[in-house]
Amino acid sequence: MAPAAVSTNSSADDTRRHQPFEFNESVQSLVDASDNLEALPTKYNLGDTNDTRASSCESLPVIDYSALTSSDPHQRSKAIAELAEACADWGFFVLVNHGVPKELIESMFATVREFFRLPDDEKKQYEAKSTSSPIACGNFNLKSTSNETFTLWRDFLKLYVHPDFHCPTKPQPLREILAEYTERTRKMARELVGAVAESMELDRQYVEEALELDSSFQKFGGNFYPPCPQPDQTIGLPPHNDPGLFTILLIHNGLAGLQIERQSHWFEVNPPPNSMIVNVGDHLEIFSNGRCKSSRHRAVVNKERERLSIAVGNGPGKDVVVGPAALLVERDGGALYRSMKYQEYVESQLSRTFNGISILDEQRIST
Structure with missing residues (x-):
């Protein structure tokens, strides 16, 4: 949901770092103030460092949530195996038959879009005072x-x-609307974590207690990308990994813009109607001792249409020290990741200087 790195490709810009959240002029007001914005203002122009080329992705795994929660043991077992494979391979999957009412999703998009239409002086009251501000909007x-x-x-x-x-x-x-939607996605993320635990032959209750899922830290993110006059010269969200366990993403009208890195290649995702995109977070990779994969991803913009996305990040309890599960460490003959308090990990990710190595890379133990 928030960038852990700010370079727009895998090899360059190792001197860049991102700043704490700020509120200057909104992009929305900039576009509204211009009848025909033909060129990017300088501050948005990344120039030659920006490379957002990607191949079309036709093979992103599809997980049927209704099968995952089915009372039919054969159907459920098959869905759990498919989920485990998706988490190990892509670190992303399309979630269908998720059970969230279409009307609730439409209302969620409508009210978030209405928020972004508010005048800048009203939104500016929510400018973040620090990286841990519970409400923040801006640039x-x-x-x-x-x-x-x-x-x-x-x-x-x-x-x-x-x-x-x-x-x-x-x-x-x-x-x-937000309270209902985030409660539903929180239950959904908990079910996904439980299913992954079963795939690793871990007791579900053990996992829920170890990660303190009753007090799961959940963050909502609304992202608005207006049409851009020079989309090849800027970016909506640079390459990053998400902290936490699972992020659940909705993309309004299925508009392309999400790109996923896999085996050093970028792929553009075109989600089917009435689906969600789910990705593995850093802490599920760490807790699974590398069985699940947190993949880098980014958001690009376009010239023709505005784009709106809603992401809900679901983590462990904020005070949990997350490391590889003890039973997996015993099974694997050692931990492949260092342990770190979840809240400290998130704050470090937001405020760190980027030197080409992500915080997840730093948590890996060389073997």
Whole structure:
């Protein structure tokens, strides 16, 4: 949901780092103020460092949530095996038959879009005071050591929604809609974690207690990408990994823009209607001792249409020290990752200087 690295390709820009959340002029107001914006303002222009070429992805795994929760043991066992393979291979999958009402999803998109339509002076009250601010909206900047600053072509809204629930006061319907949607996705993520635990022959209750899922830290992210006059010169979200266990993503009208890195190649995802995109977070990779894979991904923009996405990140309890599960360490003959408190990991990811190595890379133990 938030960049852990700011380079727009795998090899360059190792001097860049991202800054804490800031609120300058929203991209929405910039576009609204111009009748015909033909060129990017300098601060949005990444220039030759930006390379967002990607191949079409036709083989992203599809997981049937209704089969995963089925009372038919054969059907459920098959779905669990497919989920485990998807988490180990791509680290991403399409979730279908998820059971979240279409009306709730449409209301979620409508109210989030309404929030982004608010005047900048109303949204600015939610400018983050620190990386741990429970409500934040605004811009996200990249800054080089030579003090060049670039702004992402994106307006964002970030909310901490569990175990404590935070929400802006406007638009008024947002609170109730958000509470219902995040509760449903929280239960869904817990079911996915449980199914992965079963695939690793771990006791589900042991996993839930070890990760303190009753107090699971859940973060909501709304991302708005207006049409861009020079989409090849900027980016919406640079390559990054998500912290946590699973992130559940909705893309309005299925518009292309999400790109996933796999085996050093980038692939563009075109999700089918009424589906969700789910990805493995860093902490599921760590807890599984590398059986699950957290994959880098990014969001690109386009010239023709605005794009809106909603991401809900689901983690362990914020005070949990996450390391490989003890039973897996015993089975594997050693831990492949260092342990670290979840809240410290997230804050370090948001505030660290990027040197070409992600915080997940640093947690890996060389063997």
